[in-house]
Amino acid sequence: MGVLEGKTALVTGASRGIGRGIAERLGREGARVAVHYGSNEAAAKETVEAIAAAGGEAFAIGQELGVPGDAAALWAAFDAAVGEDRGLDILVNNAGIGVSSSFEAIGEEEYDRVFAVNTKAPFFLAQLGAERLRDGGRIVNVSTGLSHAAMMPDLMAYAMTKSALDIFTRYLSKVLGPRGITVNAVAPGIIDTDMNAAWLRDDPEARAQAAAYSALGRVGTPQDIAAVVAFLASDDGRWVTGQWIDATGGSLA
Structure with a gap:
């Protein structure tokens, strides 16, 4: 039995990358996982299938973030999927x-968009999700x-959105x-x-430089981050709260 047996989790942006890694890990630990996606339904279904193939339980819910009413619509989709049991244990x-533009070039539209997705959406997902979150639950924000x-x-603008999230x-x-x-x-x-494939996977020199940032001498994987999230989601993480946890592999050492 996994350490999250009987728990229900929602992971936003879980169709690929870090989100998929987290969803799959929580599924392996026994949680029923709501795999959220913004636009790539096919990739979300692949994540659901991967969780099921490993013996877990998952379902996909789609909702674009960064648009008016996004949090309410996402929770409505979640409620419809889980039925009478609307309870949530892990968000x-x-x-x-x-962002694709520098400080000199970024315009208001791009600036507003990155804050809407990275900062505003998590705020209101937590606000509206609090009534569904069971006592003793967990919220993990990816910074x-x-x-x-x-x-x-x-x-810069991207980092600002995450600083606000912190x-x-x-x-x-x-x-x-x-x-x-x-x-x-x-x-x-x-x-x-x-997301980083274009420069990280296809350019050996760039990959070596990226690996050199880490004290461990390698580039991180989604599974590295998922392991930290799984700890925080488990009972072992019950006494850790309000923290910003450096999972950069020592890049900031």
């Missing part, structure tokens, strides 16, 4: 987008090492703490995902 706010180190100036994490831990609910942020470094 992982993983979905996020990056970034860039909120604590200005290593990539062109990602503050939200600390305050929310105080709000929900009386119910035994823990709230933490996990900060990945450079992770080998499809």
